[in-house]
Amino acid sequence: MLFFTRLALLPDSTAPPAVTSTPRLLLDHLYTVATAAVDPGPALARRLHEVPLERPVRVLALGKAALPMARAAVEVLTDRHAAPAGGLIVAPAPG
Numbered sequence: 001m002l003f004f005t006r007l008a009l010l011p012d013s014t015a016p017p018a019v020t021s022t023p024r025l026l027l028d029h030l031y032t033v034a035t036a037a038v039d040p041g042p043a044l045a046r047r048l049h050e051v052p053l054e055r056p057v058r059v060l061a062l063g064k065a066a067l068p069m070a071r072a073a074v075e076v077l078t079d080r081h082a083a084p085a086g087g088l089i090v091a092p093a094p095g
Contacts, residue, residue, distance in 0.1 A: 041068035048076040059087030066091035 021029075036042075057077055061070040070089045077084055 039068070040065035041072035044069050045072040045076045048073060048080075053077070053080060053082045055082060056085035057082050059084045059089070061087070061089045061091070063090070064092060 059070055059073045059077075061067070061073070066089050070087070074084060
């Protein structure tokens, strides 16, 4: 049930292929939907909208997903009038 709830949150462009599609197109679609559902930025943004905030807010993001998570955190916190007072982001070097 949770899978379908998340599916409803995805843009219309992720509509499933027609029933007569090839197995390859269906697998491509399933991969796209699955990776969108676990994208760290939107996943963190959804969670940050739910939690109560205590000030000052600081952001700590570590690892491969650090940059998209930090971007999402700053965006959501700013929208909630709780821009971060500081933080630390440690991400792998690009490339």
